[in-house]
Amino acid sequence: MKRVLSLILASVALRVGAADNIDDATAKFLAGLPVRGTALEKQSLDPEWATHAAEMDRAWNRLEEEQLSKIRAWGPQSLGDFYNDTASVFYFFSGPDFLYANAFFPSAKTYVLCAKEPVGSIPNIEAIIPKALPTALANLRKSLDSVLSWSFFITKQLRIDIAQTQLSGTLPVLYVFLARAGSTIESVSLVSLDKDANILDGDEGKTPGVKIVFTNSGGPEQTLYYFSTDVSNDGIKSAPGFIRFCEKQAPGLSMLKASSYLVHEGEFETVRDFLLTRSKIVVEDDSGIPRKYFDDSRWNIRYWGNYAGPIPTFKQYWQPDLANNYAAAKATLLGFGFGYEWRPDRSSLIIAVRK
Secondary structure (H helix, E strand, O other), rough: HHHHHHHHHHHHHHHHHHHHHHHHHHHHHHHHHOOOOOOOOOOHHHHHHHHHHHHHHHHHHHHHHHHHHHHHHHHHHHHHHHHHHOOEEEEEEEOOOHHHHHOOOOOOOOOEEEEOOOOOOOOHHOOHHHHHHHHHHHHHHHHHHHHHHHHOOOOOHHHHHHHHHOOOHOOOOOOOOHHHEEEEEEEEEEEEOOOOOOEEEOOOOOOEEEEEEEEEOOOOOOEEEEEOOOOHHHHHHOOOHHHHHHHOOOEEEEEEOOOOOOOHHHHHHHHHHHHHHHEEEEEEEOOHHHHHHHHOOOOEEEEEEEOOOOOOHHHHHHHHHHHHHHHHOEOOOOOOOOOOOOOOOOOOEEEEEEE
């Protein structure tokens, strides 16, 4: 009788644990990782999910071999102590690209990502009718195609892909990246910021976002924020809560990649000045802060890769001074792609460290 009772209690505990950790189970399900013993085990028995898992494995294994393993080998020596720094990471114009923020700065206590793409709703696999799930998963894979292949999101295409009703917004992509990075999601909550940078529940504030608390291999809790916001000068003036929130987190570790050369323009002067005054380190490609804004008396600059210039879409942003710096530095080529020039032999990566 005692044995039967203990088995019943164990079964109940398993079901409760599965229900309590549904966000983590959902992330693993969307990422194509095993979900046995969770509330989504039944859905994972569908052959369509097995196809999704196989496709995700194939794409991730290629990414791991060509990109992530090489960043992990490059980071500790090239970034020095910043690689394991626990300061906050600022990654503006990121979309849902937690993947690369985590690859370059894996120990950060807080990640702050932002873009105009909407947060969306918290994914609920059990609410999706079975016949609609294969299409939803296929659309999710499609939204990941560019970042898994070239290291950046194509913004216009991403906005189309994340507009689906079953798995909407940036949250499903964030779930996939967290799960595939080996993280365990502890909690997820939709939040917003008021003009004074106070974090509010739900959409009470003017700047909508999401807060995800996660752990890695039993390590300390880390927090990922993604906010849907406009960081142009006018956008910040209209909704200052986000930049004030970042000020509270500063000084931080900053990253800019495939950012459409926005911080080259005067209408993004406010966010450019924030990064220049509140960053301990800036890791960027040539679409980030132009070289001319880094004062040599305040910054040490190192160059990696090859400055091949902007792709044709952004040809007006050629930087003669940066080309001269690269020629003089005889920079070492990267073993991985970074930014719009995604081939390793054409990628540029600039590291600016505050003196």
